[in-house]
Amino acid sequence: MSGLLDKLLASIGLIPDPDYSESVKRAQRGDPLAQSDLALFYIKGEIVPRDYERAIELLTMSAESGYPGAQYSLGNAYYLGYIGRRKDYIRAYAWFSVYVLCTPRLRWCGIDQREDLEKLMTPEEIAEAQDVSKAIMAKIEIAKNRWRDPLS
Numbered sequence: 001m002s003g004l005l006d007k008l009l010a011s012i013g014l015i016p017d018p019d020y021s022e023s024v025k026r027a028q029r030g031d032p033l034a035q036s037d038l039a040l041f042y043i044k045g046e047i048v049p050r051d052y053e054r055a056i057e058l059l060t061m062s063a064e065s066g067y068p069g070a071q072y073s074l075g076n077a078y079y080l081g082y083i084g085r086r087k088d089y090i091r092a093y094a095w096f097s098v099y100v101l102c103t104p105r106l107r108w109c110g111i112d113q114r115e116d117l118e119k120l121m122t123p124e125e126i127a128e129a130q131d132v133s134k135a136i137m138a139k140i141e142i143a144k145n146r147w148r149d150p151l152s
Contacts (some may be wrong), residue, residue, distance in 0.1 A: 020041060032061070033069075035061050035070070036062040039054075039055040039062070039073075040055075053084065059073055059077075063095065064139045066140045071099040072095070072103075072110065074091075075092050075096040079113060089125060091129075092117055092129075094136060095136070097114060097130065098136050100114065
């Protein structure tokens with residue numbers, strides 16, 4: 001039963017797809033959920049060697065396709081300085097802003113993170129982050145018709 005439950009949870013993006021080879025195929029076809037799954041394999045060093053640069057690349061592709069889980073993960077990576085990233089509050093704020101716009105039901109998570117960041121940033125940095133988020137949203141609008149979040 002656990003294998004079936006894992007497949008179900010993976011199909012809606014709540015846990016990584018346990019089938020690496022299937023994730024690779026789906027990611028190559030542009031599936032943002034699979035790209036995010038693959039990023040987790042690279043972050044954890046499971047099945048493939050740990051490679052933070054590849055993980056960030058996959059998360060960015062997924063996030064720019066409109067997948068909120070990847071957007072939130074990137075926000076945290078830049079906010080907290082993990083997955084091989086240095087802390088970058090401008091990028092973190094931008095990704096949390098994108099997450100808020102793309103995730104109506106769970107936007108409070110991104111709002112809380114963004115409010116915490118505002119306490120650490122200058123008004124000029126916030127303005128720059130807002131410009132970055134607008135550029136990201138333009139990319140997402142292009143990809144919008146290719147994929148729809150199953151949770152929204």
